[in-house]
Amino acid sequence: MPRDKSANSEAYLRMYRQMVRIRAFENNANQLYLNAKMPGLTHMYTGQEAVAVGICEALTDEDRITSTHRGHGHCLAKGAELRLMFCELLGKEEGYCRGKGGSMHIADQAHGNLGANAIVGGSAGIATGAALSAKRLGRNYVTVCFFGDGATAQGLWYEVMNMAALWKLPVIYACENNGYSEYTPTDEVVAGSLTARAEAFGIEAHQVDGQDVLAVNKCATELAERCRRGEGPFFIELETYRYHGHHVGDINRDYYRSKEEEARWKADRDPIDNFGKWLQSEGVAAKEELAMIDSEIGDEAAAAVKYALAAPYPDAVEVDMHVFKGVEHALPYMSGERQ
Amino acid sequence: MTRGITLSQAVNEAIAEEMRRDETVILIGEDVAEAGTPFKVLSGLVEEFGTDRVIDTPIAEPGFMGIAVGAAMTGLRPIVDLMFGDFLYLVMDQLCNQAAKTHYMSGGKLSVPLVLRTNLGATRRSAAQHSQSLHALVAHIPGLKVAMPSSAYEAKGLLKAAIRDDNPVVIFEDKLMYQDKAPVPEEEYLLPLGEAAILREGSEVTLIGTSSMRQVCERAAEILDGDGIGAEVIDPRTLVPLDEGTILGSVRKTSRAIVVDEGHQNFGITAEIAARISEKAFYHLDAPVIRMGAMDVPVPFSPALEDLTVPTPEGVAANARALVRGVPVHAP
Numbered sequence: 001m002p003r004d005k006s007a008n009s010e011a012y013l014r015m016y017r018q019m020v021r022i023r024a025f026e027n028n029a030n031q032l033y034l035n036a037k038m039p040g041l042t043h044m045y046t047g048q049e050a051v052a053v054g055i056c057e058a059l060t061d062e063d064r065i066t067s068t069h070r071g072h073g074h075c076l077a078k079g080a081e082l083r084l085m086f087c088e089l090l091g092k093e094e095g096y097c098r099g100k101g102g103s104m105h106i107a108d109q110a111h112g113n114l115g116a117n118a119i120v121g122g123s124a125g126i127a128t129g130a131a132l133s134a135k136r137l138g139r140n141y142v143t144v145c146f147f148g149d150g151a152t153a154q155g156l157w158y159e160v161m162n163m164a165a166l167w168k169l170p171v172i173y174a175c176e177n178n179g180y181s182e183y184t185p186t187d188e189v190v191a192g193s194l195t196a197r198a199e200a201f202g203i204e205a206h207q208v209d210g211q212d213v214l215a216v217n218k219c220a221t222e223l224a225e226r227c228r229r230g231e232g233p234f235f236i237e238l239e240t241y242r243y244h245g246h247h248v249g250d251i252n253r254d255y256y257r258s259k260e261e262e263a264r265w266k267a268d269r270d271p272i273d274n275f276g277k278w279l280q281s282e283g284v285a286a287k288e289e290l291a292m293i294d295s296e297i298g299d300e301a302a303a304a305v306k307y308a309l310a311a312p313y314p315d316a317v318e319v320d321m322h323v324f325k326g327v328e329h330a331l332p333y334m335s336g337e338r339q
Numbered sequence: 340m341t342r343g344i345t346l347s348q349a350v351n352e353a354i355a356e357e358m359r360r361d362e363t364v365i366l367i368g369e370d371v372a373e374a375g376t377p378f379k380v381l382s383g384l385v386e387e388f389g390t391d392r393v394i395d396t397p398i399a400e401p402g403f404m405g406i407a408v409g410a411a412m413t414g415l416r417p418i419v420d421l422m423f424g425d426f427l428y429l430v431m432d433q434l435c436n437q438a439a440k441t442h443y444m445s446g447g448k449l450s451v452p453l454v455l456r457t458n459l460g461a462t463r464r465s466a467a468q469h470s471q472s473l474h475a476l477v478a479h480i481p482g483l484k485v486a487m488p489s490s491a492y493e494a495k496g497l498l499k500a501a502i503r504d505d506n507p508v509v510i511f512e513d514k515l516m517y518q519d520k521a522p523v524p525e526e527e528y529l530l531p532l533g534e535a536a537i538l539r540e541g542s543e544v545t546l547i548g549t550s551s552m553r554q555v556c557e558r559a560a561e562i563l564d565g566d567g568i569g570a571e572v573i574d575p576r577t578l579v580p581l582d583e584g585t586i587l588g589s590v591r592k593t594s595r596a597i598v599v600d601e602g603h604q605n606f607g608i609t610a611e612i613a614a615r616i617s618e619k620a621f622y623h624l625d626a627p628v629i630r631m632g633a634m635d636v637p638v639p640f641s642p643a644l645e646d647l648t649v650p651t652p653e654g655v656a657a658n659a660r661a662l663v664r665g666v667p668v669h670a671p
């Protein structure tokens with residue numbers, strides 16, 4: 001069913017809420033890292049919220065996504081809840097992946113998230129394969145493949161774009177161009193133009209302001225509907241910016257980008273601030289209402305963190321479970337013990 | 340009732356039967372449709388199942404491997420055709436980082452029911468990039484099952500079981516055996532993954548041979564028979580899972596073992612099986628466990644050199660004789 005969500009204020013407020021929820025999640029995740037309460041590192045999505053929310057609001061629960069190492073935003077936008085995400089982040093049993101995935105593999109599978117991938121560009125095949133299933137099984141879902149500008153240097157993407165175009169698969173390749181891959185500016189690693197690369201395969205390519213949630217949502221809604229009509233695949237390049245370093249530990253980053261640049265993006269192009277102002281100017285919500293949403297979600301996130309911190313770790317017996325489907329414990333199984 | 344069919348026909352039958360039984364089974368790879376692959380193993384399948392289910396791809400191994408992983412996660416059961424085992428290196432990320440780990444990383448919520456069919460085996464005069472036996476690479480990766488059919492009978496039964504398995508399974512066929520005939524039942528049958536076969540009983544030495552090395556072991560056993568030495572021959576059939584019980588039971592009886600496999604000997608399958616025997620049946624052993632893998636050199640082209648790199652029945656028999664007679668295989 002085509003749904004024009006952007007036509008009503010409920011949808012606007014939902015998008016606002018989802019962006020605020022992502023930001024609250026990330027602020028808490030960062031704090032957990034700084035307080036040494038989180039195992040490992042994590043890559044913050046802060047600043048890019050309009051991309052995940054604008055796209056996922058154009059999708060249904062049936063639609064699929066593949067995500068990246070910077071995947072908390074995609075996961076939340078596709079319908080995950082804060083508590084189980086914090087549980088996963090902290091390696092707790094109740095987490096979406098029972099603590100076996102962590103930040104870089106976090107996914108709420110029940111909402112169509114096929115996983116966050118820690119291999120840069122590694123999910124392009126999976127997304128395209130999900131689209132092949134849709135076509136082959138006569139299902140009407142669309143698959144969105146999220147990836148960064150850095151991932152466009154990987155050969156896999158070109159191989160699968162070629163096949164997606166040949167076979168007219170319902171997949172949207174969504175490149176979040178946040179200007180950097182790790183500590184390297186994009187223009188040092190991208191020759192020519194990204195849209196031209198997709199166009200070389202005969203794939204229709206779009207460029208969208210990734211800080212404008214409505215522009216993103218409009219583009220994604222149109223392309224998703226066209227995918228459902230068999231007009232896919234498509235490519236979208238979304239211009240965006242990450243506020244934090246490459247990961248939470250990337251604090252001193254003057255050598256690759258300036259504080260002024262960061263300040264400019266935050267002051268002028270913050271996706272939540274700007275959308276909040278627009279909601280007020282359009283009379284969708286008053287300032288106080290938005291402040292109320294902010295504080296409600298802040299409380300919700302704080303409670304979720306508290307819950308996750310207190311939640312139990314997986315039992316040691318879980319360590320060799322879920323290696324093989326249908327096999328309770330992999331170690332005796334691999335030595336030939338009959339199941 | 341059985342009839343003699345080739346390994347190639349056995350594979351073809353297994354796929355056709357499973358595709359008839361289950362609509363979600365698809366074939367994907369290079370030249371799998373009208374051409375039926377360079378080995379003609381898949382001939383006739385596109386005529387029956389159409390190009391929607393027998394899908395020719397561009398020459399893009401990582402690409403179609405990745406697509407198969409995503410398709411497997413979303414309701415299809417792809418059989419991926421990788422033309423030569425040597426091309427495994429190209430698909431390693433999609434196979435080992437994606438397919439093998441998806442079930443685990445998702446806490447058991449996603450699964451990847453796919454089969455990767457490929458081949459192994461030297462002495463086809465194909466030189467170093469078309470002759471490798473790389474099963475040890477994938478057997479090393481938790482989350483992948485690995486099957487090594489040693490005849491048409493195993494090829495059919497194991498492949499059917501692999502297609503029905505809900506996990507990624509890699510099957511290595513010996514490309515020199517595609518035309519070898521063996522008795523295969525006319526009725527449907529499956530061979531469970533993880534059950535070794537004792538092909539010949541003997542009491543003095545156990546010869547464990549994978550894939551075509553099973554035939555090498557069987558011929559060695561015949562030679563040894565002439566010397567009055569009773570050799571037991573075991574085909575593990577699958578490496579993951581590995582039927583340790585059958586192997587260890589045999590070695591506890593014979594107290595001697597030789598492991599023969601066409602992968603490189605260093606850090607290979609022979610080493611792994613020998614180590615398990617040494618760890619778990621040490622006090623039953625009368626002699627060191629001997630590994631016989633492919634020589635640790637790239638596979639040479641010249642027949643004069645290539646033939647030196649793979650285990651032979653004579654070589655296996657000579658080592659077995661030495662073990663039984665208490666002569667050190669390696670100078671002490």
Ligand SMILES: Cc1ncc(C[n+]2csc(CCOP(=O)(O)OP(=O)(O)O)c2C)c(N)n1
Pocket residue numbers: 069070118119120147148149150151152178180181182246
């Ligand atoms: C195949 C691979 N190479 C390198 C890395 C290390 N790495 C992790 S994230 C990253 C940068 C990715 O940049 P981009 O795709 O633009 O995503 P962003 O981090 O900007 O979201 C690199 C190089 C990796 N995880 N995988």
Ligand SMILES: [Mg+2]
Pocket residue numbers: 148149150176177178179180181182
């Ligand atoms: Mg980037």
